[in-house]
Amino acid sequence: MRTVNLTTRESAALAVRECCIIWEKARIPIRAIHHCITKLINLYEEWRNLQKNAQKVGESYRLKENDLKKKIDLLFDIAHSDALKLIKIEVDKQFLINQRLPGRPGCLGGIDIKGEIKENIHIQR
Numbered sequence: 001m002r003t004v005n006l007t008t009r010e011s012a013a014l015a016v017r018e019c020c021i022i023w024e025k026a027r028i029p030i031r032a033i034h035h036c037i038t039k040l041i042n043l044y045e046e047w048r049n050l051q052k053n054a055q056k057v058g059e060s061y062r063l064k065e066n067d068l069k070k071k072i073d074l075l076f077d078i079a080h081s082d083a084l085k086l087i088k089i090e091v092d093k094q095f096l097i098n099q100r101l102p103g104r105p106g107c108l109g110g111i112d113i114k115g116e117i118k119e120n121i122h123i124q125r
Helices: 008-025 033-052 059-073 090-099 113-124
Strands: none
Touching: 008 033, 033 059
């Protein structure tokens, strides 16, 4: 937000669009963009509120910090709620399941030629 001189909503929209590109490369259906933007803005506001009270040392404050850390780990999981039902290719399903595990095993490589061919055959049917 500070680097590109945009408002909070514009910055969130930019970040979500960048994230959508990655999820689309993985051929994983995503939820509506405006819901993703709202999720990111709410998390940003929660972080700002915690930042304002950073000097507090109470146990409830530490619990809120840990809760925020857990939410940040799931921040860019913008897959559609029925994504596992919508995805037809088993490798893509397994990738999504792995992305939801702690530590997010797996990664996206180059173009998946075999997956692209399977998808084109499936679409033509």
